[in-house]
Amino acid sequence: MMLAFPCCLFLSTWLFPQPAFAADAPVLLQESSEASQEPDGDLSQKRPQEEQKKAFDRLTSPMKKELQAAIRLIEKGDPEKEEIATGVAQAKAIGEAAIPMLLTSVSRLEKVGRVDHLWVCLDALLHDGHLHLAWELRKKKSPLALDVYLLRRYSDSSRKDSRMFLEEQLGLLEKEKEEARKKTLHYEIARGLAFRGQADQLDAIDAVIQEDWLTRATELRADFAGINRKPLADKAAEYLQRRPRKEEIASLHLFELFGEKDQAKKLLHFLSESDTSIRLAAIDACRVVVDGEPPLNKPSMTEIIERAESWKSRL
Secondary structure (H helix, E strand, O other): OOOOOOOOOOOOOOOOOOOHHHOOOOOOOOOOOOHHHOOOOOOOOOOOOOOOOOOOOOOOHHHHHHHHHHHHHHHHOOHHHOHHHHHHHHHHHHOHHHHHHHHOOHHHHHHOOOHHHHHHHHHHHOOHHHHHHHHHOOOOOOOHHHHHHHHHHHHOOOOOOHHHHHHHHHHHHHHOOOHHHHHHHHHHHHHHHHOOOOHHHHHHHHHHHHHHHHHHHHHHHHHOOOOOOHHHHHHHHHHHHOOOHHHHHHHHHHHHHHOOHHHHHHHHHHHHOOOHHHHHHHHHHHHHHHHOOOOOOOOOHHHHHHHHHHHHHHO
């Protein structure tokens, strides 16, 4: 199951109006179609990058004691007494110098189910322009949760080097021997590159859809809310030609995430399928791609039949 992480605030350039169901989804910086063709730029809206910093601010001895106490509160504090919130506030108050110790505390807080509070601290303290320093501080066997967090921060950042960084990490995946870890990291990298218009990364996303859609549908939809569909839509439509049932349903979910309105007629024959799951996936794809409406929530068989007929008439 995918770890959930707190989302940072990001600017977004939408190609289409945001569907109402994605209002609480992570807002990401998007590329324009022109920007996706530029070799030296990732995103259509770029902020000036600071000169690359070589180290985080130094943690003094008094600050170290304060931070250790704050982390203990996060780890062992009573939530009813707001001790966890106090620990988070104290860690944030220390500032940038707290980042290295927070990074080394991931495993410790993950074991007690409180690592999300650590992400809140890092979201507040770790500037996008300093992500390279955090990545360099990782140990050889760094916690998967930390790598996923930092990869997602890179993916959602406006750093000019984010595409190059993600491609570099993609190449290094060949050395990863643990399959579950490799799959998780590959998804995060593919997500970041898809937001930068790289349609060749849809295979990795499709693999996750095929395996985990039933348990992660809400998360996957949120992960790609607001993405620039244009550079990905043609590739997404190609998947609709697959016929094994599992792949067929995954193709419809993939099209829901990345397809474009002018391709919706490709969904027509799926709406006549006798398989209810296929018809429902096609209806959801129509609703999201054509009308910007949310997918259906546990519709009855009668509703599925009626909506399928309605969409067949429209398409």
